[in-house]
Amino acid sequence: MSGEEERFKLVVVGGGGVGKSALTIQFIQSYFVSDYDPTIEDSYTKICTVDGKETRLDSKAPSHWTCYHEVQKFHTQILRVKDRDDFPMVLVGNKADLEQQRVISREDAQAFARENRINYMEASAKNRYNVDEAFLELVQIIRRFQEMESPPPPAHHTGKQKSGGCPCVLL
Structure with a gap:
């Protein structure tokens, strides 16, 4: 293993009150x-x-993206800004511990994720259910994405590799 630190920048976005900071x-x-x-x-x-x-994860939780119906718009904006059809993302349904207060059905969330080729998982910040798994899943997705984008240089190559500072989104 090289001494260079692997580092990823992650952004957590979602509607107001969905538990981004939690x-x-x-x-x-x-x-x-x-x-x-x-x-x-x-x-x-x-x-x-x-x-x-x-791996070092730098995570930001910006405030107040406006609710689930904006997720499609936000997803589209990310792809437009990145000028690509695909980008590392994980859709997380937080507050899985509040099943009775569910606003978005599991089926709708899974359908959205499937249609947009992104992983979906449910989590609970309160119960720590799937919290680590969501972030670590995103790191694995980023790694696969980077491998496809820029395959490792030949063994005799001595130049410095690209850093892992890929800004990615956890919805």
Whole structure:
């Protein structure tokens, strides 16, 4: 393993009150915030091991994207800005512990993810259910994406490799 640190920048976006900060804080600091003030923008960093490789995750939770119906628009905007048909993303249905208060059906979320070729998983920041898994899944998706984008150089190549600073989105 080389001494160079693998590093990814992740952005957590979603509607107001969906638990962007709660999910991020649970992942980074391992505790649940129940009465969190609406954020302007929070940034967090965590070093973790993904598939045996030490990885630094810089995560941002910008405030107030407007609800589920905006996810399609936001997804389209990301692809337009990146000028591509595909980009590493994971759609996360947070608050899985509140099944009785569900606003979006599991089937609708899965259909959206399937149609847009992105992974979907449900999580609960409160119960720490699938929190780590969501972020680590995204890292694995980013790695596969980067491998397809730029295959590793030949063994005799001595130039510096591209950094892993791919800004990615966790919805």
